[in-house]
Amino acid sequence: MLRLYDNITSGNGYKCRWLLTQLDMPFERVEVDIDKAESRTPAFLAINPNGRIPLLRLCPGDYLAESNAILRWIAEGTSFWPDNRRDKAAVLQWLFWEQYNHEPNIATARFWITHKVPMTPERVHALVLKREAGHAALKLMDDHLRHRDWLVGQHCTIADIALYAYTHVADEGGFDLGGYPAVCRWIDRFAQQPNHILITDRVGTDVPYDPATLA
Amino acid sequence: MLRLYDNITSGNGYKCRWLLTQLDMPFERVEVDIDKAESRTPAFLAINPNGRIPLLRLCPGDYLAESNAILRWIAEGTSFWPDNRRDKAAVLQWLFWEQYNHEPNIATARFWITHKVPMTPERVHALVLKREAGHAALKLMDDHLRHRDWLVGQHCTIADIALYAYTHVADEGGFDLGGYPAVCRWIDRFAQQPNHILITDRVGTDVPYDPATLA
Numbered sequence: 479m480l481r482l483y484d485n486i487t488s489g490n491g492y493k494c495r496w497l498l499t500q501l502d503m504p505f506e507r508v509e510v511d512i513d514k515a516e517s518r519t520p521a522f523l524a525i526n527p528n529g530r531i532p533l534l535r536l537c538p539g540d541y542l543a544e545s546n547a548i549l550r551w552i553a554e555g556t557s558f559w560p561d562n563r564r565d566k567a568a569v570l571q572w573l574f575w576e577q578y579n580h581e582p583n584i585a586t587a588r589f590w591i592t593h594k595v596p597m598t599p600e601r602v603h604a605l606v607l608k609r610e611a612g613h614a615a616l617k618l619m620d621d622h623l624r625h626r627d628w629l630v631g632q633h634c635t636i637a638d639i640a641l642y643a644y645t646h647v648a649d650e651g652g653f654d655l656g657g658y659p660a661v662c663r664w665i666d667r668f669a670q671q672p673n674h675i676l677i678t679d680r681v682g683t684d685v686p687y688d689p690a691t692l693a
Numbered sequence: 694m695l696r697l698y699d700n701i702t703s704g705n706g707y708k709c710r711w712l713l714t715q716l717d718m719p720f721e722r723v724e725v726d727i728d729k730a731e732s733r734t735p736a737f738l739a740i741n742p743n744g745r746i747p748l749l750r751l752c753p754g755d756y757l758a759e760s761n762a763i764l765r766w767i768a769e770g771t772s773f774w775p776d777n778r779r780d781k782a783a784v785l786q787w788l789f790w791e792q793y794n795h796e797p798n799i800a801t802a803r804f805w806i807t808h809k810v811p812m813t814p815e816r817v818h819a820l821v822l823k824r825e826a827g828h829a830a831l832k833l834m835d836d837h838l839r840h841r842d843w844l845v846g847q848h849c850t851i852a853d854i855a856l857y858a859y860t861h862v863a864d865e866g867g868f869d870l871g872g873y874p875a876v877c878r879w880i881d882r883f884a885q886q887p888n889h890i891l892i893t894d895r896v897g898t899d900v901p902y903d904p905a906t907l908a
Binding site: 600 | 742743751755757759760761765766769778779783785786790792794796797818819833836837
C-alpha cells in the first residue's frame with residue numbers, strides 16, 4: 479500500500495492527501511513532527527536526502543519526493559492530468575510557478591507565523607519582500623481566473639490542487655484575499671468537489687513514526 | 694518556427710537553447726535585456742504575466758513559460774525524457790528540486806554578483822544563507838552522482854540539463870566545486886555530448902527585441 483510521510487500542517491502534504499482521497503486510493507499516513515526535526519534525522523535522510531515531507535513510499539525501499547512530482551505520479555490516467563500535450567505543458571508551467579513564485583512567499587510566511595519561528599530582524603525584512611511577492615502571485619492568479627473556472631482547461635487539474643493548497647490558507651500567512659475576488663470564487667468552487675477534505679483532516683490509515691522502521 | 698525569448702546570461706534560458714540545439718530543432722532567439730527590465734514592459738507582460746525569460750513561443754499568440762516546463766515540452770518523444778513511469782517521476786522530482794533548492798540559491802547568488810546588483814545589508818545576509826543552502830544542494834547532488842553517470846537512469850535526461858545549467862557556472866556565484874568530485878566528473882561527462890554548446894553561445898536565428906511586435 480502507498481505510504482505518505484506527511485505533516486498535518488503542510489499544504490504540500492495536503493496536496494497529496496487531497497488527491498489520494500479524491501481518487502479513493504487507499505494509503506497509510508505517517509505524521510512526521512517537523513517542529514522536532516523528525517524529517518532531518520539520519521533515518522529519514524536515508525529515505526529522503528533532502529529532509530522534507532511529503533514523501534511517498536511507492537513500495538518498500540522506493541520513495542518519491544517533491545509534492546508536485548508526487549501529484550503528477552498519482553494523477554496518471556485520471557481526469558486531474560490532461561490528455562493533450564498543450565494542456566499538460568500548461569499544468570507543468572503552473573506547478574513550477576507554484577514552487578518558485580507562490581510557495582516560497584505565501585507558504586513560508588504562513589510557516590513562520592503559525593509555527594512561531596523566531597522573527598529575527600532578517601526574517602522581519604524578508605517577510606516584507608515575501609508579502610510583496612506573494613501578493614504579486616495572488617494578483618497573477620486572480621487575473622488568470624477572472625474569466626475561467628479552472629487554471630487549465632475546463633475542469634480541475636493538479637495545477638488547481640497545487641495552487642489551492644496554500645492559497646486557501648493564505649490568510650494564516652497574513653495575506654488578505656479580499657482583493658482577489660476571482661481567486662475567492664475559485665476557492666469556493668474547488669471545495670465543492672465530491673470527497674473534498676480539509677487541510678486539517680487526518681485521512682488515510684494512521685501509521686506511527688518509527689525511525690527504526692522508516693524504510 | 695519556435696521562438697525563444699531569452700537572455701544570454703541566463704542558465705534557465707541556456708537549458709532551452711541547449712536542448713533545442715542538441716535536437717537540431719530550428720528556432721528563433723530574441724535577446725531580452727533583463728538589466729533594462731525588458732521582460733517587465735507592458736508588451737512583455739502581455740505575453741508572460743510573470744515577466745520572466747525564458748519564454749517559448751510555440752506559435753504566434755501561444756506561449757509557454759517556466760524553463761523546466763519548456764524543457765519537458767521540447768523533450769517529448771526524445772531520449773531526454775524517459776519512457777517509463779518511474780523514471781519520469783524521478784526526472785520531475787529533480788526538476789522541482791532544482792527550482793526550489795538549487796536555483797534560488799546558486800543562480801540567484803550568481804545573478805547578484807555577475808549583474809552587479811547593489812549589495813544591501815539584507816542581500817549580504819541573504820547571501821550567507823544562499824551560500825549554505827547552495828552547498829547543501831551541491832552535496833546532495835555529489836552524493837547521488839557518486840556511483841552514477843546521470844541523475845536518472847542510464848543516460849542524459851532533462852534532469853541533467855536542468856541541473857547542469859547553473860551547476861557548471863556555480864563558481865561565478867562564489868561556489869567552489871572543488872569539494873564535489875562526482876559533480877565535477879558529471880559536468881565533464883555532460884559537456885562531451887555531441888552538439889554541446891556553451892552558455893555564452895548565441896545559437897538560433899537572431900530576431901531583434903521589438904515591443905511592438907512581441908506577440
